[in-house]
Each structure stands twice: as structure tokens, then as C-alpha cells.
Amino acid sequence: METGFNEGAMLQAMEREGLRRTRPRQALVAQVAAWGREGVDFTADGLWRAVRRQAPDVGRATVFRTIETLTSLGLLDRISFADGAERYHASVPGAHHHHLTCDICHRVVNIEVCVPDDKLRDVARRAGFTLSGHQVELFGRCARCQAQA
Amino acid sequence: METGFNEGAMLQAMEREGLRRTRPRQALVAQVAAWGREGVDFTADGLWRAVRRQAPDVGRATVFRTIETLTSLGLLDRISFADGAERYHASVPGAHHHHLTCDICHRVVNIEVCVPDDKLRDVARRAGFTLSGHQVELFGRCARCQAQA
């Protein structure tokens, strides 16, 4: 089963863009891929702290720059919370899916629920809009956090 | 037809909470209601600049404090964009709806599209989650901006 949350595949995707395979980028991608496999998401700062355990001199700026790169390559999804917080999680490029996020531990599950395409377009057309994108985010409490409460 | 984007009604709602009817709050609510009627959304800073034209000594902090108040009263919706920007727009309290936002001019239209409740709960349950909320945001280009392009 192909998960896509695989360090090598992600680095290859970067290489294809002419980006260099550097030590900080490898460490960051490894962490992102690991978390992707566990279905865990993270903040920029969390990623920095985690990566520093293995590569202590990776700078904060590099983390932001790499997150930006990965996001625009479609390897990372950005989730914006209503309170303005931003979190990220590894993404299978090209797959159409949305997210279900735990309010407590921020575990993220990809879900296939979506509004049917024709309905989306219909609503947009009625408002005189040309649709460019959409997002569906569900929030709740995962089994583990539910049990602990 | 009741739009709800009405200065008096909003101030009454605040009064019901024991909040005082002050000059800055009146000016802010008037602007928010006016924009609500036009279907326009705004940033905190935009609201500050607009209000200052009529009430030049309203402070920035008051704008943030009032936005926070209105949001928690359900009179204002916060829309988080993928790039981290936050915008607000007047909301009819209690109505279940989502948003269609113009990528260019940020005009916001309320839409009734939604994923059916049972489907939402179903997906959540399958993932072991207890659902607490959800959001659906559509993005696109409104008729006017489409024409200008």
C-alpha cells in the first residue's frame, strides 16, 4: 500500500524541481514523512523543535522556508484554524480529500466526504462566481482524547 | 425581508449581554452592518481605517476588542484563508451556512451548500471521532472581477 509519506519520494519530488538535497532539508522531510505516516500534524515551531533533536543547528528560518517549499509542491497541507493558528500535515499530492482534526491532540485524518462537484458548481454559478477551489474541514474529538476526558 | 445586518439589532444584542452602548462601539457596529448589507467582508485593519473616517480617535485595540466581542456573540464570522489571513463578515446569528468568497475582491456570499449531517457524523464515527463542528468554504471569482479580468 502506497502511503506517499516516504522520505525518498518527497526528496525526489524536490530534486525534480531543481532543489538541492541538503542536510537540513533531509532532516525536515524525514520528520514530516514520519509524522505523515502516524497521521499527526504539526506547527512550524513543533517541526523545528523535533528536527533540532537530530540536527541541532537547523535554523528557524530554514524550517519556514522548507515548509513553504513543501506546501507549494503540494507535499504539505496547511490547515488554518478559526483562532488563526496554522498547522501542517503531509499530503499525498493530487489526492482530493479533506480533513477531520482532533480539537485536543490535533491528530488529522483524511476523509473522503465532499460536496458533490455539480452541486458546488451549481451554487457558484447561481451566485455568478467561477469556482477556483473549496475546502471542507471537520473538527471533533478523537477516540483517545474522548476516553481521557 | 429580514437581513439582520442592522445596526440597532446588533447593538441590542450587545446590550442584552450587559455591554455598554459606547461611541466607538456604535461606529464600529454601523460600519460592520453597512458592509454586511453589501455582502463585503473586511480585515481588522480595514475596519479600523474605515471607522476612523467618522470617529477619528477610535483606537486600534478597541477594534480588535470589538471584533472579538461580536465574533463571540455570533454577529461576526471569521474566515481564515490558507495563507493565514483573517477576514470577517457580518453574520445572521444562528443560521447554518457557509461561504463563497471572491479571490480578488473578497466579496462574500453566504451559501446553503453543506454536507448532509448524517454523512458528516458517519465519517466521524468511522474514524472514531465525536464531531464538534465543521466548515465549508468555497473560493472563486465573482462576476464583476471575472468581467474585469
Place this chain on the structure above:
DNA sequence: TTTTCTGCAAACGGTTTGCATCGCT
């Protein structure tokens, strides 16, 4: 008169940038 609200200015926190240097290729 009491309490809430306000403006100001300083603090804050996350993100971005400028720059000299480092290290892929």
C-alpha cells in the same frame, strides 16, 4: 459613584528578510 470601556504605547509571537558564509553539484 461605580464599573466598564477606552486610547495609548509598549510588549508579544510567529514569520520574514538581509546578509555573510557554507556546501551542493
Place this chain on the structure above:
DNA sequence: AGCGATGCAAACCGTTTGCAGAAAA
């Protein structure tokens, strides 16, 4: 060798906070 990427620290920018004074009730 050449140019992209990096770390550092300073700058940034939107937001929040502490506080003394102003204004609702």
C-alpha cells in the same frame, strides 16, 4: 567555481495587554 541554501539576528506586522483616564450606567 558558481550559485543555491543556510544560520543568525534584526525587522516586521498583526494582535494583545497594562494602565491611567474617560464615560456609561
